[in-house]
Amino acid sequence: MARPVRVLTVNTGSSSLKLGLLDGDDLVDERHEERWDGEPAPIADFLDRHGAEVVGHRVVHGGDRIIEATVVDDSVQAYLESLTELAPLHQPRAIEGIRVARHLAPEVPSVVCVDTAFHARLPPAAATYPLPREWNERYSLRRYGFHGLSHAYAVRRGAELVGMPAGRGKVLSCHLGAGASMAAVLDGRCVDTTMGFTPEEGLVMNTRSGSVDPGLLGWLINTRGLAPQEVFEVLAKRSGIAGLAGGSGDLRDVLDARENGDHDAATAFDVYRHSLVRHAGAMLAVLGGVDLLVFTGGVGEHQPTVRAAVGRALVFAGAAIDPARNIHAGEGEISAAGAAARSVVVRAREDLEVAREARVAVALRS
Secondary structure, three states, rough: OOOEEEEEEEEEOOOOOOEEEEEOOOOEEEEEEEOOOOOOOOHHHHHHHHHEEEEEEEOOOOOOOOOOOOOOOHHHHHHHOOHHHHOOOOOHHHHHHEEEEEEEOOOOEEEEHHHHHHHOOOHHHOOOOOOOOOHHHHOOOOOOOOOOHHHHHHHHHHHHHHHHOOOOEEEEEEEEEOOOOEEEEEEEEEEOOOOOOOOOOOOOOOOOOOOOHHHHHHHHHOOOOOOHHHHHHHHHHHHHHHHOOOOOOOOOHHHHHHOOOOHHHHHHHHHHHHHHHHHHHHHHHHHOOOEEEEEHHHHHHEEEEEEEHHHOOOOHHHHEEEEEEEEEOOEEOOOOOOOOEEEOOOOHHHHHHHHHHHHHHHHOOO
16 A cells, blocks of 8 residues: 655744644644744754655635645746735735745645635635626636635545545535634535635624625715725724624633623624524525534634534524533534434644645646
8 A cells, every 4th residue: 555645734824834744644743833934944944854745835815726736836826926915914924835845845846725725616606796797807706715625624524423425415514713614515515605705704703793784884984984994904803702892802701701791792692603693594595404514613613602502593404412412522423312414523624634635736747
């Protein structure tokens, strides 16, 4: 049996760097830099100690051209750079990681694995914004969707945990963390998702408002004189749970405050829960039901209160979450006995998805 290709995974945040060496599904070593300014030293040290046959890079945005894992050349790198204005926090650091890896190990293929690729085959009705056709064409406006690497892994791993055939059935994937999105997946294909042209659309999040009435924004700008930059800065960084409850928007703090009778915290959680339920219902309507409900991400994995709230709302669709299983859940099934729709918790492992997609891309090129 052939030995698995060893993959160095490079996952950059807006200011952080996470490296991992995967031999098959085994994590051989990892390194996390909370603050990374693009210096090559951490990647160079990792490569010197371990080597790698492929470098897989997580990239947030692939635009309308990078719709699958792709081996990087100069033209691919230049195209990714051109998308920086669509993901200004994350794209520059990801590109820096690509640049460093290609410089340090030019003989080792670098592969970009983009979060938007999972949603690239959305049906036109789901992907198209009801804007003037010439705008959509000129500016490549569409629903791109995000968290695709997390959704792809969670859907596959969730099916494995309950013995469901891979690539079959109606799956609602809930990536719930500081940023959050849902994906409706039908027979392995994403057919709708809550995030859109940017990661600001959709669910209420820690500091992001999620979907709001565009007319409200116009009213604030045109009638109340708020600067557009201020409005959009507030929507991204001072809204959501943080805007309603105060503080950082960390759901753990909000739940604690709610238990202690804090009215603002209770309101913030109710708005958050309503957003989850409302969007879950929309995703299920698109799917025509649900066979598997998957929770992943920091909140999805560690907050039974949130999972229970979603499960209760989806009883009409056959979901039922066992309270004891839910409270003590690690990775695994949390369904109640006899539930028509199964429910699972999946540990987020974007690194495994990056490694898998990178191996496929290199094999196809060979």
